[in-house]
Amino acid sequence: MDLNFTPEEQAFREQIRAWVAENLPKDISHKVHNALRLSKEDLQRWARILGAKGWHGWGWPTQFGGPGWNAIQKHLFEEECALAGAPRVIPFGPVMVAPVIMAFGTPAQQQRFLPDIMSGKVWWSQGYSEPGSGSDLASVKTKAERKGDYYLVNGQKTWTTLGQHGDWIFCLVRTSNEGKPQTGISFLLIDMKSSGVSVRPIITMDGEHEVNEVWFDNVEVPADQLIGEENKGWTYAKHLLAHERTNIADVNRAKRELERLKRIAKAEGVYEDTRFRDEIAKLEVEVVALEMMVLRVLSAEKSGKQSLDVAGLLKIRGSEIQQRYSELMMLAAGPASVPFIREAMEAGWQGDQAAGAAFVAPLAGTYFNMRKTTIYGGSNEVQRNIVAQTVLG
Amino acid sequence: MDFDFSDDQEMLRDTVRKWATKAYTFERRRAIAKAGGFSPEAWKELAELGLLGLYVSEQNGGMGFGPIDAMVVMEELGRAIVMEPFAAVSLVATSLLNVGDVPSAALWLQGIAEGKERVVLAHQERAARYRLEHVETSAKNVGGTWQLTGAKTVVPAGAHAGAFIVPARVSGAVDDPAGIALFLVSKGEKGVAVRGYSTQDGACAADLTLNDADAIELLPPGQAFAALEHAIDIGIAALCAEAVGAMDQLVAVTVEYMNTRKQFGVAIGTFQALRHRIADVKMQLELARSMSYFASLKLNEPASARRRALAQAKLQLGQSMRFVGQQCIQLHGGIGVTDEYIASHYFKRLTVMEMSYGDTMHQLGEVAARMKDTAGVFA
Numbered sequence: 001m002d003l004n005f006t007p008e009e010q011a012f013r014e015q016i017r018a019w020v021a022e023n024l025p026k027d028i029s030h031k032v033h034n035a036l037r038l039s040k041e042d043l044q045r046w047a048r049i050l051g052a053k054g055w056h057g058w059g060w061p062t063q064f065g066g067p068g069w070n071a072i073q074k075h076l077f078e079e080e081c082a083l084a085g086a087p088r089v090i091p092f093g094p095v096m097v098a099p100v101i102m103a104f105g106t107p108a109q110q111q112r113f114l115p116d117i118m119s120g121k122v123w124w125s126q127g128y129s130e131p132g133s134g135s136d137l138a139s140v141k142t143k144a145e146r147k148g149d150y151y152l153v154n155g156q157k158t159w160t161t162l163g164q165h166g167d168w169i170f171c172l173v174r175t176s177n178e179g180k181p182q183t184g185i186s187f188l189l190i191d192m193k194s195s196g197v198s199v200r201p202i203i204t205m206d207g208e209h210e211v212n213e214v215w216f217d218n219v220e221v222p223a224d225q226l227i228g229e230e231n232k233g234w235t236y237a238k239h240l241l242a243h244e245r246t247n248i249a250d251v252n253r254a255k256r257e258l259e260r261l262k263r264i265a266k267a268e269g270v271y272e273d274t275r276f277r278d279e280i281a282k283l284e285v286e287v288v289a290l291e292m293m294v295l296r297v298l299s300a301e302k303s304g305k306q307s308l309d310v311a312g313l314l315k316i317r318g319s320e321i322q323q324r325y326s327e328l329m330m331l332a333a334g335p336a337s338v339p340f341i342r343e344a345m346e347a348g349w350q351g352d353q354a355a356g357a358a359f360v361a362p363l364a365g366t367y368f369n370m371r372k373t374t375i376y377g378g379s380n381e382v383q384r385n386i387v388a389q390t391v392l393g
Numbered sequence: 394m395d396f397d398f399s400d401d402q403e404m405l406r407d408t409v410r411k412w413a414t415k416a417y418t419f420e421r422r423r424a425i426a427k428a429g430g431f432s433p434e435a436w437k438e439l440a441e442l443g444l445l446g447l448y449v450s451e452q453n454g455g456m457g458f459g460p461i462d463a464m465v466v467m468e469e470l471g472r473a474i475v476m477e478p479f480a481a482v483s484l485v486a487t488s489l490l491n492v493g494d495v496p497s498a499a500l501w502l503q504g505i506a507e508g509k510e511r512v513v514l515a516h517q518e519r520a521a522r523y524r525l526e527h528v529e530t531s532a533k534n535v536g537g538t539w540q541l542t543g544a545k546t547v548v549p550a551g552a553h554a555g556a557f558i559v560p561a562r563v564s565g566a567v568d569d570p571a572g573i574a575l576f577l578v579s580k581g582e583k584g585v586a587v588r589g590y591s592t593q594d595g596a597c598a599a600d601l602t603l604n605d606a607d608a609i610e611l612l613p614p615g616q617a618f619a620a621l622e623h624a625i626d627i628g629i630a631a632l633c634a635e636a637v638g639a640m641d642q643l644v645a646v647t648v649e650y651m652n653t654r655k656q657f658g659v660a661i662g663t664f665q666a667l668r669h670r671i672a673d674v675k676m677q678l679e680l681a682r683s684m685s686y687f688a689s690l691k692l693n694e695p696a697s698a699r700r701r702a703l704a705q706a707k708l709q710l711g712q713s714m715r716f717v718g719q720q721c722i723q724l725h726g727g728i729g730v731t732d733e734y735i736a737s738h739y740f741k742r743l744t745v746m747e748m749s750y751g752d753t754m755h756q757l758g759e760v761a762a763r764m765k766d767t768a769g770v771f772a
Contacts, residue, residue: 001395001396001397001398001461001686001689001690002394002395002690003394003687003690003691003770004394005394006394009394072394251769255767255768255769258768258769259766259767259768262764262766262768263766274761277761277764278757278758278761280761280764281708281757281760281761281764282708282757282760284705284760284764284768285684285705285708285709285760287768287769288684288687288705288709288768288769288770289680289683289684289687289709290680291769291770292683292684292686292687292770293679293680293683295394295396295770296396296683296686298394299394299395299396299397300396302394302395303395303397305397306397310679312672313675313676313679316676317676317680381669383672384668384669384672384673385665385668385669385672387672387675387676388668388669388671388672388675390675391644391648391671391672391675392648392651392652392662392668392671393648393652
């Protein structure tokens with residue numbers, strides 16, 4: 001047992017750190033460090049910088065143009081990016097659909113889609129959730145009928161994160177009503193510029209436009225955009241979920257945000273208040289424990305000696321921690337976080353005396369936004385069902 | 394970064410687990426508790442396994458092993474809730490004798506490794522709670538001989554120890570760490586009174602009263618307090634591992650019960666309220682295991698990093714022990730609160746462990762006082 005990274009791993013980290021320091025635009029990291037609004041242009045600029053280096057698909061094997069890093073190297077890359085204030089890479093392309101295309105796509109599909117995902121040129125969205133489906137993903141109703149060399153798609157997806165920017169969307173669609181709900185699902189790639197696709201915003205309680213409804217009205221999708229076999233989509237979707245592993249815990253961001261919480265608490269004069277400081281101390285221990293759990297998983301992956309089935313625990317704990325730090329940040333500012341100043345979410349806003357310092361304005365909004373974390377990706381209650389299943393057999 | 398155990402460590406684990414499963418059964422444990430909470434025979438068996446010299450150097454007849462080996466042993470002893478004071482003697486006291494600056498230390502160490510001698514740290518005082526620097530016991534030098542006066546409490550297996558390592562005040566105010574030295578006090582000396590008693594978990598402890606008792610200075614002021622803190626951290630890491638083993642077994646027992654006990658015609662493990670509860674229990678267990686690793690892996694860090702890490706670990710373990718203990722009793726229903734059933738004994742052991750080497754509230758104060766601007770495992 002050894003807690004320390006090997007000299008090689010340490011050297012790798014230094015290399016990443018130096019590259020990020022040189023290539024991450026300061027205006028973007030400033031926004032991330034202060035929870036300011038990131039534009040589509042910000043996100044794509046960072047994606048393309050990574051893409052030019054061949055790191056937008058940092059988890060990819062070399063045969064598809066990725067760096068071929070192991071689990072530890074991927075973690076170190078993610079950690080260095082997070083701590084430096086890089087935006088989270090929008091995962092739908094490089095992290096979610098790409099591994100499915102690699103595992104189940106045809107060579108033609110791989111050549112058609114993967115390079116544009118790596119380069120950051122094409123923005124992908126995820127079309128899983130539907131109105132009424134909640135955490136029950138297999139209840140897919142969006143219908144795809146085979147009509148010769150195309151599928152006719154009708155239906156609606158929802159909670160499509162940043163779908164307003166999407167070029168393409170990968171969807172679970174129903175191609176059969178035979179048998180169990182899981183067996184009639186197919187995995188379809190759809191160009192969002194196709195006739196009949198419309199995107200409507202859902203405004204969340206923080207006043208932001210982050211999620212959308214995506215409607216499909218007689219959309220014709222070429223049959224060569226089906227992944228793998230018809231009615232096997234559920235298998236591919238599960239493969240995708242299995243690839244989420246440790247990044248689901250988002251522990252690197254939690255570390256960065258805990259540091260920010262301390263800065264806010266100091267600025268607001270509550271860091272020396274025993275009652276408040278104790279709450280930060282408890283959160284600090286939660287973050288260390290989560291990080292240790294993530295490192296255990298990575299070590300197990302590296303050695304292959306022991307398997308660790310804790311993905312559900314990582315999701316539950318990671319999401320609870322995200323909610324807690326956003327809550328404590330807001331509480332640190334107290335009444336100063338009450339004024340709602342939409343323009344304060346933009347970089348460069350100087351603040352006014354009534355509302356106090358500029359960094360205070362986004363705190364309540366972030367707290368509101370974080371309520372989603374225990375709901376999405378399989379609600380924490382569904383995760384508890386899964387954990388209980390592994391414990392009780 | 395590597396969390397795999399070596400083959401030797403896996404063998405060590407197997408050895409201890411086999412002994413605990415075969416020789417330290419629940420029935421035997423009950424008999425030992427009834428007879429006062431310490432078994433000389435069980436101690437001899439631990440000696441025969443070679444465990445008692447784990448931290449004793451090879452030149453003193455021990456194995457000279459490290460924190461991860463200790464962690465492995467403690468997990469397995471915890472799994473069987475072994476009451477004999479292995480950690481107190483062979484880890485905590487041994488670590489102090491290892492750095493002690495007196496010739497007799499080597500003799501005690503050899504005796505410990507052979508299983509013939511037991512030395513324990515007697516540091517707790519009634520008014521100190523968990524504060525190590527609060528020492529009222531005084532030491533005065535009378536014509537070249539040290540004499541100690543004071544009272545120490547809840548000394549592990551004190552009635553079965555041949556000597557005590559005693560922090561006593563040479564100078565300074567009651568909470569001044571710089572005025573504390575560590576002394577070695579033999580049980581037979583005049584002015585040494587030991588009053589043994591059972592503890593809540595079936596084990597035993599003692600109050601130690603010193604009245605101008607002759608003592609040997611093990612470590613002088615200036616070195617003593619740092620060594621004491623280190624020894625307590627070794628105790629915390631051991632206790633974290635012991636708690637993981639105990640919780641692991643308690644959860645296994647609870648899961649088995651949930652899958653067999655029927656209510657309203659079905660196994661109670663089918664009820665979602667209980668399923669979510671056991672998921673929360675599993676969460677606390679895995680967080681605890683993660684932080685137990687963290688504790689042992691940080692033991693050889695520089696003092697400030699080590700102290701912060703061990704306080705963080707004990708805080709997590711304290712929370713986990715209380716939650717897992719309470720919920721596993723609740724999941725059992727009525728049978729869980731009986732003396733006859735094994736779960737209640739795990740619960741009591743976990744309760745006592747939370748109150749050893751600083752409880753959760755104490756550790757929260759430690760963590761809060763030691764926070765840095767950065768965060769995480771490598772902060």
